[in-house]
Amino acid sequence: MRKENPDAAGVLNLVEQQFVACPQPAYATLLARHRVATAAVIGAPILSRYEDVVWALRHPQLFSSQMDIHLGLGTERPMIPLQYDPPAQTRYRKILDQRFSRDRSLELEPAVRRHANQLIDGFIDQGRCEFDAAFAIPLPCRAFLSLMGLPQEDLDLFIELKDGIIRPPVPPADLVAAFEFRRDTGQRIYAYFEGVIDARLAEPRDDVMSYLTAAEIDGERLTRHEILDICFLFLLGGLDTVTASLGCMLAYLAGHPEQRRRLARDPALIPSAVEELLRWETPVMLVPRVTTQAVTVGDVELPAGALVNLLLGAADVDEAEFSDATRVDFARERNRHVAFGGGPHRCLGSHLARMELRAALAEWHRRIPEYDLQPGETPRVSHGIREVQYLPLVWPADAGTAAAP
Amino acid sequence: MRIRLDIDRCVGHGRCYDLAAALFEPDERGHCRVRAAQVPAAHATLARHAVANCPEDALALDED
Numbered sequence: 001m002r003k004e005n006p007d008a009a010g011v012l013n014l015v016e017q018q019f020v021a022c023p024q025p026a027y028a029t030l031l032a033r034h035r036v037a038t039a040a041v042i043g044a045p046i047l048s049r050y051e052d053v054v055w056a057l058r059h060p061q062l063f064s065s066q067m068d069i070h071l072g073l074g075t076e077r078p079m080i081p082l083q084y085d086p087p088a089q090t091r092y093r094k095i096l097d098q099r100f101s102r103d104r105s106l107e108l109e110p111a112v113r114r115h116a117n118q119l120i121d122g123f124i125d126q127g128r129c130e131f132d133a134a135f136a137i138p139l140p141c142r143a144f145l146s147l148m149g150l151p152q153e154d155l156d157l158f159i160e161l162k163d164g165i166i167r168p169p170v171p172p173a174d175l176v177a178a179f180e181f182r183r184d185t186g187q188r189i190y191a192y193f194e195g196v197i198d199a200r201l202a203e204p205r206d207d208v209m210s211y212l213t214a215a216e217i218d219g220e221r222l223t224r225h226e227i228l229d230i231c232f233l234f235l236l237g238g239l240d241t242v243t244a245s246l247g248c249m250l251a252y253l254a255g256h257p258e259q260r261r262r263l264a265r266d267p268a269l270i271p272s273a274v275e276e277l278l279r280w281e282t283p284v285m286l287v288p289r290v291t292t293q294a295v296t297v298g299d300v301e302l303p304a305g306a307l308v309n310l311l312l313g314a315a316d317v318d319e320a321e322f323s324d325a326t327r328v329d330f331a332r333e334r335n336r337h338v339a340f341g342g343g344p345h346r347c348l349g350s351h352l353a354r355m356e357l358r359a360a361l362a363e364w365h366r367r368i369p370e371y372d373l374q375p376g377e378t379p380r381v382s383h384g385i386r387e388v389q390y391l392p393l394v395w396p397a398d399a400g401t402a403a404a405p
Numbered sequence: 406m407r408i409r410l411d412i413d414r415c416v417g418h419g420r421c422y423d424l425a426a427a428l429f430e431p432d433e434r435g436h437c438r439v440r441a442a443q444v445p446a447a448h449a450t451l452a453r454h455a456v457a458n459c460p461e462d463a464l465a466l467d468e469d
Contacts, residue, residue, distance in 0.1 A: 098434055342461060344416055
């Protein structure tokens with residue numbers, strides 16, 4: 001029999017397949033019984049309530065994002081702006097927010113729609129695809145290359161570099177091999193972007209890399225190290241998260257034909273459906289913080305220096321914030337989900353992600369409105385960031401009537 | 406009906422100007438700017454909807 005997760009003592013196994021594939025029942029247990037739960041193995045406290053998670057996100061002076069875990073991610077320095085707190089973080093965000101605003105993000109929408117259609121062209125006649133490899137991985141990667149002003153031919157290299165950091169191809173228990181692989185991949189990432197910085201300094205273009213080489217904070221240009229530390233974060237934060245969101249959304253829609261048909265029939269619903277699916281699935285289910293001093297949550301005291309997991313996914317199904325929280329309602333009136341976090345570290349790429357997700361869902365359902373999970377198959381979901389790494393979809397092979405615009 | 410914005414709370418989610426472009430617009434950083442604090446009667450429902458969806462509690466409404 002399956003061991004209860006979380007168990008009676010509030011210990012949650014965050015990597016169990018059943019949990020990552022369908023975490024909402026476990027979230028409900030945490031919300032009802034364990035205001036401060038505990039992560040299995042690492043023993044770190046977990047906050048789940050919407051009010052606690054939002055409070056922590058809004059108080060970086062208590063729950064810091066400045067932590068040493070970057071050392072294990074192949075980086076030589078903290079990533080910018082995520083691993084800095086205000087006020088240093090605020091100075092970076094001022095220039096980055098401008099370039100990642102909603103309106104600047106919308107400029108990229110035609111390219112994203114074009115990439116989406118080109119990918120669909122490649123498999124629509126076959127009546128089937130493995131969604132992660134065929135669509136969810138390459139689409140955000142192509143969008144990222146367009147945004148940064150990098151050649152589309154570098155697609156495979158980029159996928160290899162981000163995977164080398166996020167999931168190094170070594171035996172899972174071999175921590176030394178993983179550390180070395182990440183370190184070596186990190187060096188390749190630095191070297192790649194060093195070359196791009198040199199090229200853009202010599203010949204600026206209208207792209208994010210040129211923007212970074214010219215941007216000034218209080219009259220001073222960013223240093224080469226600062227630009228590299230920003231690029232590293234873009235590579236780690238900008239690709240996998242949208243990949244995971246696309247997979248979670250298509251897996252949900254494949255499993256809920258009525259909801260899918262509603263969306264395919266009425267594309268005007270897509271923006272609010274994206275918000276609701278971000279809430280329900282919360283693909284980035286947790287974010288880590290470190291306490292800067294002893295902090296009391298309910299009747300539990302968290303010591304100073306504690307690694308705390310903010311379980312965004314649980315907060316997003318908290319009945320105290322969301323009425324009828326377990327119902328997926330594409331027309332939800334009030335939806336203040338924290339799928340992009342909140343407070344000063346609100347996801348820098350949230351506008352870009354929203355644009356990509358809306359454009360991708362619109363193009364996909366315009367061209368493939370009817371699809372199912374391949375009978376007899378079970379999707380496989382990764383832990384941490386919930387990427388649906390195996391999602392075999394099938395559809396009537398003659399369904400693809402609408403061609404690319 | 407009047408809109409009150411606490412700009413120190415805004416972090417640029419952009420829900421307000423996405424949901425109610427008639428009432429809000431982004432500043433150059435993508436944070437909230439209120440087009441006109443006084444809400445025309447025709448936009449009362451829109452204003453309530455946008456204010457209710459601010460994830461940072463940066464917006465409030467003073468009903469007449």
